[in-house]
Amino acid sequence: MIAYASRTGNVRYIVSKIKAEAIEIQDGLKLDKPYLLMTYTDGFGDVPEKVARFLEQNEQWCKGVVVSGNSNFGHHVFGGAGEKIANAYRIPMVRKLDLRGIQADYEAIQQFYETRVLDENVFEIK
Ligand SMILES: Cc1cc2nc3c(=O)[nH]c(=O)nc-3n(C[C@H](O)[C@H](O)[C@H](O)COP(=O)(O)O)c2cc1C
Helix, strand or coil: CEEECCCCCHHHHHHHCCCCCEEECCCCCCCCCCEEEEEECECCCECCHHHHHHHHHHCCCEEEEEEEECHHHCCCCCCHHHHHHHHHHCCCEEEEEECCCCHHHHHHHHHHHHHHHHHHHHHHHC
């Protein structure tokens, strides 16, 4: 499962490149299985507020974070939402993409998804 937030479509595009079940984050969403979080960066390296609220309710199953940002903001804040989430929740930052990213990003995300998100799901069922 992928849980994602997208304001202007870049993250939604990235999600479309990954073969996985995906759900857009909305207030009140509660997940009960492993998922990969994908988010954009807001403010000045900040976590979008709806993503922060979602994580407060869904910390338990979050296996990693993929972040999109715009490198024109400068390296101190580029993709800052991903760093903040990874540090706060002690999860891997899988990939930081500039806007929609490139093919190599999608391949790395797909591999992480299959080995670290889906596999745990199978393990849970056993
Ligand atoms: C108001 C605003 C603030 C932003 N702040 C940052 C930032 O601090 N760091 C960064 O890397 N990108 C920043 N961005 C860029 C977005 O994170 C980036 O365009 C991302 O690809 C948007 O994803 P989305 O199209 O799925 O919403 C900002 C964009 C907007 C509109």
